[in-house]
Amino acid sequence: MAVSVFAPASIGNVTVGFDVLGLAVQPVDGSLLGDVVSVEASDSDRLDVIGNFANKLPSEPSDNIVWHCLQLFNQALAEQGHAIQLVRLTLDKKMPVGSGLGSSACSVVAALEALNAFYDKPFSPEQMLAMMGQMEAQISGSLHYDNVAPCYFGGLQLMIADPAIITRTLPSFDDCYFVMAYPGIEVSTKAAREVLPNEYSKADAIAFGQTLSGFVDACYRQDKQQAFGHFKDVLAEPYRESLLPGFVEAKAHLQSAGCLAVGISGSGPTLFAVTDDKTLADNAATWLQKNYLSTELGFVHVCKADTQGARCL
Ligand SMILES: Nc1ncnc2c1ncn2[C@@H]1O[C@H](COP(=O)(O)OP(=O)(O)OP(=O)(O)O)[C@@H](O)[C@H]1O
Ligand SMILES: N[C@@H](CCO)C(=O)O
Numbered sequence: 001m002a003v004s005v006f007a008p009a010s011i012g013n014v015t016v017g018f019d020v021l022g023l024a025v026q027p028v029d030g031s032l033l034g035d036v037v038s039v040e041a042s043d044s045d046r047l048d049v050i051g052n053f054a055n056k057l058p059s060e061p062s063d064n065i066v067w068h069c070l071q072l073f074n075q076a077l078a079e080q081g082h083a084i085q086l087v088r089l090t091l092d093k094k095m096p097v098g099s100g101l102g103s104s105a106c107s108v109v110a111a112l113e114a115l116n117a118f119y120d121k122p123f124s125p126e127q128m129l130a131m132m133g134q135m136e137a138q139i140s141g142s143l144h145y146d147n148v149a150p151c152y153f154g155g156l157q158l159m160i161a162d163p164a165i166i167t168r169t170l171p172s173f174d175d176c177y178f179v180m181a182y183p184g185i186e187v188s189t190k191a192a193r194e195v196l197p198n199e200y201s202k203a204d205a206i207a208f209g210q211t212l213s214g215f216v217d218a219c220y221r222q223d224k225q226q227a228f229g230h231f232k233d234v235l236a237e238p239y240r241e242s243l244l245p246g247f248v249e250a251k252a253h254l255q256s257a258g259c260l261a262v263g264i265s266g267s268g269p270t271l272f273a274v275t276d277d278k279t280l281a282d283n284a285a286t287w288l289q290k291n292y293l294s295t296e297l298g299f300v301h302v303c304k305a306d307t308q309g310a311r312c313l
Pocket of ligand 1 (some may be wrong): 056057058063064065066091096097098099100101102103105107108139140148151162188189190202266268
């Protein structure tokens with residue numbers, strides 16, 4: 001019998017936590033913003049790719065990260081002495097590539113979780129997350145968990161330096177809407193990391209620590225004023241703005257319209273705007289649809305935090 005797993009989109013960094021903060025999101029209209037991977041027994045290992053963004057992926061299945069997930073999973077099974085079965089994987093690629101929505105993380109998390117479910121969960125969540133991080137690092141050139149962790153566990157995740165823990169769930173702002181606008185152009189994570197400086201000033205280090213710790217404190221006290229009143233990224237946004245046509249203007253407009261915060265989702269080009277007012281969220285979505293999208297592939301979704309993470313369908 002086939003097992004199908006959905007893994008949701010996420011906002012990497014959440015502006016104040018470069019590489020260490022991530023939030024899973026789901027559209028309020030109930031549509032599935034994320035990838036689905038199905039696994040079923042077969043007489044040979046194979047990968048089929050379907051879905052709206054299938055044609056944006058490498059044409060060779062063996063170049064798809066889902067294929068690498070199968071190799072890694074089989075290797076881990078073998079190390080534990082499990083019998084390995086031949087499987088047919090199907091990736092429903094619903095997520096645009098290089099979008100800032102954690103597209104590769106969606107594929108990685110859906111693939112590994114579907115395989116774990118197919119085999120009746122031989123691996124613990126901690127072992128699974130470590131494998132997910134390894135796959136994400138392979139594709140983006142650096143080990144960061146801020147997409148795979150929220151995509152897998154759901155909610156708002158804070159990465160911890162302890163490798164035995166990796167991530168902790170923070171209380172999220174569940175009454176907030178996150179308006180996600182993907183303009184329809186591609187920005188590779190690798191390229192968006194290369195524009196960042198290798199060193200930062202003492203002032204930036206202090207500002208980063210203070211902003212992130214203030215945000216975490218505000219999450220525990222559910223204090224939106226504090227969380228979003230000082231919502232500033234000194235590490236990435238200033239250097240990445242120029243990669244995102246119209247971002248500066250859109251941010252200024254949305255802030256003056258009353259949004260609590262506006263930032264770059266992951267490494268962009270997706271922009272996210274935060275508000276606890278549904279009417280404002282809908283108006284922001286309409287404005288972004290008209291003014292931020294630059295190709296027919298672009299889209300806007302009004303989302304809330306996705307507290308479930310990866311799940312069997
Ligand atoms: N299943 C897959 N999903 C996404 N990208 C894949 C997949 N398989 C292979 N790739 C390749 O991996 C690279 C992913 O690049 P990148 O990390 O910039 O994208 P992303 O994960 O979509 O980014 P983001 O996290 O900003 O959404 C692309 O070159 C893409 O062709
Ligand atoms: N934290 C990563 C997320 C990539 O989506 C970055 O900003 O490069």
